[in-house]
Amino acid sequence: MSANNVSTFDVFTEKNKNEFYVVDLRSDTISRPTLKMRQAMAQAIVGDDVYGEDPTVNELEKISAEIFQKEAALFVPSGTMANLLSVMVHCSRRGTEAIVGDLSHAFLYEQGGASHIAGVHIRTIKNEKNGTFSLEEFKQKIRSYDQHEPITALVIVENTHNMCGGKVIPLEWIEELSKICKENQIIMHMDGARIFNAIEALKVTPDKIAKHFSSLCFCLSKGLSAPVGSILVGSESFIKEARRLRKALGGGMRQVGILAAAGLVALKEIVPQLSEHHRRTYKLAKAIDNLKSSNIQVDLATVQTNILLIHITNKRILASDLAKRLVEVSNKEKTAGVCDDNGRGIIVKVSSRDWEFARAVIYHDISDTDIDLSIKKFNYVIQEFDELFPR
Known part of the structure; x- marks a missing residue:
């Protein structure tokens, strides 16, 4: 955009942040x-969790396993570690591979840990727009005992699907x-970082999603608002081995009940409010x-949970152009009343990389007022783009 200069736009910085109303949807x-x-x-009452003596962690793990009707659970620092532990346990035989979607978090955003830490080959399959992948293609990609090939041991499903x-x-x-996995002796793991959003959207009990x-694993520190941690659930034997390997990855924590306490509150306080997050997103x-x-x-028809993809349909505009403009406040828009009740200009932060879309995510801290002000900002900025790039 040509009108992008300091004399026309106030640019948000930490020094002048009090002059703006900021809505962070990244x-x-x-x-x-x-x-x-x-x-x-x-x-929180705490103990040494490596010795299994932290009562707050034990309570969180017990409740989490019960929610999904699994035998046991493990509190870990992050979803990345939870996914890696699952790969390490399920693919313990050397020369195995895991099949994942090409837009999955496990493939895109975990530094290839399955390969360079676990020694497991990762094979991708194209994700469809709804987060699934072709089951026919999946069948074709399965490899068994050919001496030239790795053995397919695991498939990872992401739910809800972030990049979709x-x-x-x-x-x-x-x-x-x-059914396909049972026929081919392939284990299924779910990267359920936002699984409670899926449960809310489907209006089903957690075990319905988890049974196969x-x-x-699910994340406590995304939409559930806890500061740190993810939970991994499965059988007693699976969790026993995952707990052992957690120590090797540096995830053996001591008086970690201080963090687990926040996770317990998240399950009781935030999970029941997820429908509001979805309503605000829509x-x-x-x-x-x-x-x-x-x-x-x-x-609009595909907006299901708390993640909104804002598609850029004009190749002359980049998602980063939209994101940059949303964090700028022009004198003209202030005059047009694009501000809060105190006259502060509105800043809206969204995610954008080399994508054809910008991403906005709604969570507990985002109020109805935040949404109303975001709408005011989006309305102005999008109309501005339409005037600059008529079609």
């Missing part, structure tokens, strides 16, 4: 612990996948859709 990882979490953390816009994986598709998977999506822009659009 990710639900930005969510902060609630007051109840902080209080629970301060009062928070899509919920259909239960019918999981059922069909499980030997292991499943409200923002509907407002953008109502603009009927020829340059910047959403696919």
